[in-house]
Amino acid sequence: MTTLNSTFGSRFGLQYAPMSFLLRMGKREMLVCRDFRKRYYAVNPVIELDTGVEAGHLEILLLRRWLLILSKAH
Template structure:
């Protein structure tokens, strides 16, 4: 069962925006938001993966606009 929360706070090191969403699937969390970070490098136009800010997090950048953060819930 998935539960939805409209604000995620600073838990992922990101500010909550009106277009953000936090989904919880048991012990896993999926945070989706617009990415406003200005990168100093040219990112892949479709998808780019990297390690998250905290251990155990995976960040996926979709279409250079949407940031998906996957992690375990606390």
């Protein structure tokens, strides 16, 4: 079994995220998963951009359902 080391730590809580996968493109990583977090603010129905939990991360929420997390690969 091959393990892929990711820059996304346990602070994201992604070990509980259903149906997630990680894409690595050169020096960038993109994690795609279903958004499972409770949002306590009004979310744009099409696309929502936010800074990530860790420095250098960008979170993109698409259609209130899909979460894309962009970061630099280490």
